[in-house]
Amino acid sequence: MVQLKTNAEIEAMRPACQVAANTLVMIEEYLKPGITTDEINQIVHDYTLAHGGIPAPLNYRGFPKSVCTSVNHVVCHGIPDKKKLKDGDIINVDVTTIIDGWHGDTSKTFFVGKPKIRTQRLVDVAREALQLGIDVVKPGATLGDIGHVIQTFVEKNKFSVVREYCGHGIGRVFHEDPQIVHYGKQGEGMVIKEGMVFTIEPMVNAGKHPVKVLNDNWTVVTRDRGLSAQFEHTLAVRKDGVEILTQPTT
Ligand code: MF3
Ligand code: CO
Ligand code: CO
Numbered sequence: 001m002v003q004l005k006t007n008a009e010i011e012a013m014r015p016a017c018q019v020a021a022n023t024l025v026m027i028e029e030y031l032k033p034g035i036t037t038d039e040i041n042q043i044v045h046d047y048t049l050a051h052g053g054i055p056a057p058l059n060y061r062g063f064p065k066s067v068c069t070s071v072n073h074v075v076c077h078g079i080p081d082k083k084k085l086k087d088g089d090i091i092n093v094d095v096t097t098i099i100d101g102w103h104g105d106t107s108k109t110f111f112v113g114k115p116k117i118r119t120q121r122l123v124d125v126a127r128e129a130l131q132l133g134i135d136v137v138k139p140g141a142t143l144g145d146i147g148h149v150i151q152t153f154v155e156k157n158k159f160s161v162v163r164e165y166c167g168h169g170i171g172r173v174f175h176e177d178p179q180i181v182h183y184g185k186q187g188e189g190m191v192i193k194e195g196m197v198f199t200i201e202p203m204v205n206a207g208k209h210p211v212k213v214l215n216d217n218w219t220v221v222t223r224d225r226g227l228s229a230q231f232e233h234t235l236a237v238r239k240d241g242v243e244i245l246t247q248p249t250t
Contacts, residue, residue, distance in 0.1 A: 002169060002177045004195030010236045010245075013171065013197065017104030017234050017245035019051045020097040024108050025248045031110045033087045037069040040093065041080035048097055056096035056103055056174055063218060068094040068107070075203050075211050075220040075228040076165055087113030090123060092230045096174065103170050105199050106246035107232040118206070119227060125157045126204040126229035133182070133200045137235060137242035141192045147184030150202050162203035162228070164211055165220065169198045170234055194239050201232030 005013070026047055030040060045066040048055045055066035063079070070078035070092040071085070078092075085091060094107035109123050132153050133146045154161050167180030178190055182202040205211075207226030214221060222228050234245045 002190070002196060003171060004193060005171060005197050005236070006195065009171070010195075010197065012100060013102045013104060013234075013236070013245060016053065016097045016099040016102045017106070018249060019048065019053045019099060020095045020104035020106045020234075021246040021248040022051070022250045023047055023095045023097065024093060024106060025250050027093055028110060031085065031091060031112055033113055034084050036082050036084050037071070037078070037080035037091075038082055040069055041065045041067050044093070044095060053097040053099045056098050056105075060174060068092070070094070070228070070230070072227055073222045073225045075162055075205070075222060076230060077218045077220050079216060079218055085112045088115065088119075089113075090115065090119060090227060090229060094230075094232065101172050103172070103174050104246055105170055105174070105232060105234050107201065107230055109229040109231060121157070122159060122204060122206050122227055123229045125154060125159055126202060127231050129154050129182075129202045129204060130200055130231040130233065133202065134233065134235060134242060134244065137192060137237060138240065139192055139194045139237060142187055142189045143178060143180060143192065144184040144188030145186050146200060147181050147189070148186045151183040154202070154204050160205045160207070160209035162205060162209055162211055165203060167199040167201045167232070169196070171197055192237055194237055196237040197234065197245070199232055199234050201230060203228055203230045
């Protein structure tokens with residue numbers, strides 16, 4: 001069941017979405033060789049509380065930390081730990097903030113030090129894939145239109161789209177209907193309506209698309225151990241288009 005949001009409810013989601021977005025702006029300067037993902041977790045946790053939010057990942061279905069940090073071949077749901085970032089790594093920081101019971105969910109992949117050309121290309125393609133998906137969102141388009149444009153662009157660039165994890169409706173609940181898959185066919189799937197609020201969050205692999213979950217029951221990695229990059233925004237469908245609720249203002 002898809003819960004359509006009223007304009008007032010969309011307004012109520014703004015603070016959570018804004019703090020999540022600004023957290024990603026704030027964290028960038030810390031993402032240098034030598035920092036641990038535990039330290040990143042602590043900085044995100046403290047910033048969230050200081051801005052009146054609650055970090056949604058903490059204790060969500062048993063997730064032990066306040067943010068997901070997914071390094072190199074980790075696709076998503078990486079758990080912060082004592083490992084240090086090193087020059088040439090990529091890291092996705094996925095922030096979800098709760099304010100007044102509403103969720104805002106956004107992520108970005110950052111370079112640590114200087115990337116290789118091919119790594120740069122992977123991250124650019126993941127970022128552009130999200131933007132192309134956003135660009136098709138409006139009332140009357142379908143969810144298949146989103147998946148189609150993302151899959152087509154990623155595969156044209158000789159990368160692959162992860163199948164097992166998808167975008168999602170969001171509001172008072174972290175993950176609600178509909179599911180937003182990042183592959184598909186034009187014109188298929190649910191018709192998009194004014195008042196839908198959902199994320200798009202394509203995971204793009206440098207190699208093949210299959211993934212597996214590690215024994216910690218959270219960390220998702222590429223089966224071929226190739227790199228993976230991801231970007232995510234929370235979006236609201238408006239009368240004549242789309243609004244990115246997690247666009248940073250700082
Ligand atoms: N933020 C992730 C998403 O985009 C979900 C993380 S669930 C957690 O949907 F428990 F790992 F935080
Ligand atoms: Co999400
Ligand atoms: Co997220």
